[in-house]
Amino acid sequence: LKHKTVEEVKMVEIDGELVGLCREHLAEWSDCSDVEGCDADSCFDDSRANVTFEDAFGWFTDSYGKEDDIEEELFDVIIMDALDPDQFVEIVGNLYKDNKFVDALFNGLTEDGVFVIQLGEADHSTDPGDDMGQSQDVRDMKNGLESVGFESMHLYEEGHSHFLAPWSYLVCFKDSELRANWYKTSAEIEIELHQRLHRTRSGKPALSSFDGPTMLSYQFPHRNVEIVYCRREDRPWECNHLMGINPEWSSIPLSHTEARKSTVGDFAGRGLFAATDISADSRIDMGNSVTAFQILPSSWSVIESIFALTESDEQYDYVRDEISSVHTFADGYGFYDVKLGTKHVTVDSGITTFCNHGCNGTSNFGHKKETEDTEMNVNLNLSLEDLEDILNEDYLVFSPVTERHLRQSLTIGDYFLRNIRQGEEILCDYLSFIGDPEAWEVEVTSLRRQCSGEIMGEIAKYEFDSDDSE
Numbered sequence: 001l002k003h004k005t006v007e008e009v010k011m012v013e014i015d016g017e018l019v020g021l022c023r024e025h026l027a028e029w030s031d032c033s034d035v036e037g038c039d040a041d042s043c044f045d046d047s048r049a050n051v052t053f054e055d056a057f058g059w060f061t062d063s064y065g066k067e068d069d070i071e072e073e074l075f076d077v078i079i080m081d082a083l084d085p086d087q088f089v090e091i092v093g094n095l096y097k098d099n100k101f102v103d104a105l106f107n108g109l110t111e112d113g114v115f116v117i118q119l120g121e122a123d124h125s126t127d128p129g130d131d132m133g134q135s136q137d138v139r140d141m142k143n144g145l146e147s148v149g150f151e152s153m154h155l156y157e158e159g160h161s162h163f164l165a166p167w168s169y170l171v172c173f174k175d176s177e178l179r180a181n182w183y184k185t186s187a188e189i190e191i192e193l194h195q196r197l198h199r200t201r202s203g204k205p206a207l208s209s210f211d212g213p214t215m216l217s218y219q220f221p222h223r224n225v226e227i228v229y230c231r232r233e234d235r236p237w238e239c240n241h242l243m244g245i246n247p248e249w250s251s252i253p254l255s256h257t258e259a260r261k262s263t264v265g266d267f268a269g270r271g272l273f274a275a276t277d278i279s280a281d282s283r284i285d286m287g288n289s290v291t292a293f294q295i296l297p298s299s300w301s302v303i304e305s306i307f308a309l310t311e312s313d314e315q316y317d318y319v320r321d322e323i324s325s326v327h328t329f330a331d332g333y334g335f336y337d338v339k340l341g342t343k344h345v346t347v348d349s350g351i352t353t354f355c356n357h358g359c360n361g362t363s364n365f366g367h368k369k370e371t372e373d374t375e376m377n378v379n380l381n382l383s384l385e386d387l388e389d390i391l392n393e394d395y396l397v398f399s400p401v402t403e404r405h406l407r408q409s410l411t412i413g414d415y416f417l418r419n420i421r422q423g424e425e426i427l428c429d430y431l432s433f434i435g436d437p438e439a440w441e442v443e444v445t446s447l448r449r450q451c452s453g454e455i456m457g458e459i460a461k462y463e464f465d466s467d468d469s470e
Contacts, residue, residue, distance in 0.1 A: 180341030
């Protein structure tokens, strides 16, 4: 009710007597008297509050159990605070394993809906895997939520609940693109809070335990969550492949490479070359590869919007002059992905950013592929659904390992596919850099035209135009 955007809050609680006791003896928990946008001292009495006393389990199942027979209005957000799922109580297990109830929760949300649930006390580093002991119900519940269609789930911990221990919560997005909201910057969150929160009559902050920096801490699950997740008997693959740099990998220093004019074509610009013989399976300067320059979804969206505006209206030429170098740098040297929700950009911070595309399957640096697809023979007409499955195959609906290590894993996975001789140009496979399904046809077509010498790459074109204007 502190948010201007909230039109109605519906509370379904089975125990009306308990609510009455809370209103009387814990009145500060539902005190809205200091919120300018509220029309009652008690939040329960606000005109936007709709409080009903009945079994929420039965109400949701009856109201939203059949997707094609829903008469109730859909929710933007559902927050569930039932019995702790990590406790050995029979009703708890039944509640979180009931497929009809989980289906009803999913059906009761809008397409951009969000489901939030508390998971009990936060994990300890000594806890067993979540596929055994009292954590099994939590694991089963996550599996159930994923099976009905939630596309992205995130776990965070909060220590201000006054439960004598940090408490954990699970946030589930119906649409994976909503991950972009989860990964917003601290500044964006602060601005949105300022715009959407009602002011208080006392002048005190409307929220006592949440702000932009707090949200940043939620974006990366606690290390203990990762530890417990990876203790599963069937150890998840990402626990072996995404948790930092493998000390057994061979890594060559940057001095073993050099940048100079590329040999792949007149329009190729700079290229990356071997300054000495390099063995197959080696990686380049892994220690610094994790310092890649990254532009998060919301920031890239702003840059693209401004850039598009300057292209359509001459009065913004001065803005274009300022932003075009940033846009071209990211677009030309970086690679796109949508694993953080919507399109975002990663640019290697070292010399590897000069690695050119190996046309017609001539790449010698990257990772082994199961197919022999090149820019010339790959299917341009794959459906959006097929592309999403291919390009996001390594992103799981729920994985604290992926969340903790995804950004650095985007830049440390490539290695030399064969032995490289001194002086040989190091070539990448730009097909693997196409992480945005909606840009597939445009990007592949551009690679084809660059490989056939019809057009320049983004960087070469920018530098050519800059030299021509001078």
